Amino acid sequence: AQTVTQSQPEMSVQEAETVTLSCTYDTSESDYYLFWYKQPPSRQMILVIRQEAYKQQNATENRFSVNFQKAAKSFSLKISDSQLGDAAMYFCAYRRRRDDKIIFGKGTRLHILP
Amino acid sequence: NAGVTQTPKFRILKIGQSMTLQCTQDMNHNYMYWYRQDPGMGLKLIYYSVGAGITDKGEVPNGYNVSRSTTEDFPLRLELAAPSQTSVYFCASGAGVDEKLFFGSGTQLSVL
Numbered sequence: 219a220q221t222v223t224q225s226q227p228e229m230s231v232q233e234a235e236t237v238t239l240s241c242t243y244d245t246s247e248s249d250y251y252l253f254w255y256k257q258p259p260s261r262q263m264i265l266v267i268r269q270e271a272y273k274q275q276n277a278t279e280n281r282f283s284v285n286f287q288k289a290a291k292s293f294s295l296k297i298s299d300s301q302l303g304d305a306a307m308y309f310c311a312y313r314r315r316r317d318d319k320i321i322f323g324k325g326t327r328l329h330i331l332p
Numbered sequence: 333n334a335g336v337t338q339t340p341k342f343r344i345l346k347i348g349q350s351m352t353l354q355c356t357q358d359m360n361h362n363y364m365y366w367y368r369q370d371p372g373m374g375l376k377l378i379y380y381s382v383g384a385g386i387t388d389k390g391e392v393p394n395g396y397n398v399s400r401s402t403t404e405d406f407p408l409r410l411e412l413a414a415p416s417q418t419s420v421y422f423c424a425s426g427a428g429v430d431e432k433l434f435f436g437s438g439t440q441l442s443v444l
Contacts, residue, residue, distance in 0.1 A: 227372070251430050263422070265432035309374060315429055318363055318382050319390065324374035 222312050224323035231300045232331050238285075239295045239326045241310030249315040252286070252293045257307040257325070266308070269293065297328075305330045334358050338423050338436035345413040345443045353408040353439050355423030363426040364406040365433065366390075366398065368419040375422065381406055413443045 221244045231237035243252070254266040269277045269286050276284050281298045297304055310323040339354045357364065362383045367375040367390075377390030381400040395417060397409040406425075410417060420440050424433040 224374075253432070255433075261420070261438050263424070263433070263435040268430060268432070270430055313429065317388065318429060319377065319380065319388075320365060320433070321377060321391070322367070322375040324372065 222323035228327045230329040241293045251313040253311040254295045255309045336436040355406045357425040361425035365424045367422045
């Protein structure tokens with residue numbers, strides 16, 4: 219069974235600093251996608267960034283970037299120049315191409331300290 | 333744009349009652365998902381569908397049923413509600429395998 223593990227239940231970072239959220243996953247598949255979603259207090263889920271397993275280049279979206287290590291099955295999210303609006307729950311998600319099942323991790327609650 | 337619409341937003345059930353959580357999307361998405369979110373547990377996949385007439389079990393399907401008779405609708409049925417089904421339920425839809433999911437606003441369900 220596929221699993222997604224986020225080992226940091228909570229993290230804090232000073233405003234304008236950089237923080238990295240960890241995610242590891244367990245799979246025997248070779249064709250899959252990885253995502254980071256953000257859930258602010260409004261409960262709305264917002265896609266932050268996505269990565270296709272076949273692409274070696276790490277995805278980047280403005281201040282958000284990933285470190286994708288396929289062999290290690292690791293998919294960490296780096297947030298640069300942290301802003302107060304980045305405070306939220308962050309979920310790592312895995313989608314396997316074979317049957318489109320999408321599995322989420324337990325989440326990391328990120329606090330931004332002013 | 334309505335996106336993904338979930339009803340009701342809140343509901344209290346007594347143990348043993350049944351109910352249907354409604355989910356409708358107007359984006360012509362093939363993929364639809366039901367998740368439950370418990371504190372500290374992230375989102376757990378209940379059921380999902382890759383198109384009308386096709387459904388499959390997720391991680392925690394017991395106590396739930398789904399149907400997908402149209403592309404737009406993906407209702408989740410709770411039979412014989414139990415306190416363990418107290419949770420926030422999210423419906424989501426997506427267009428393609430590498431596309432983002434669009435989430436509804438959630439249904440807060442309490443079973444007492």
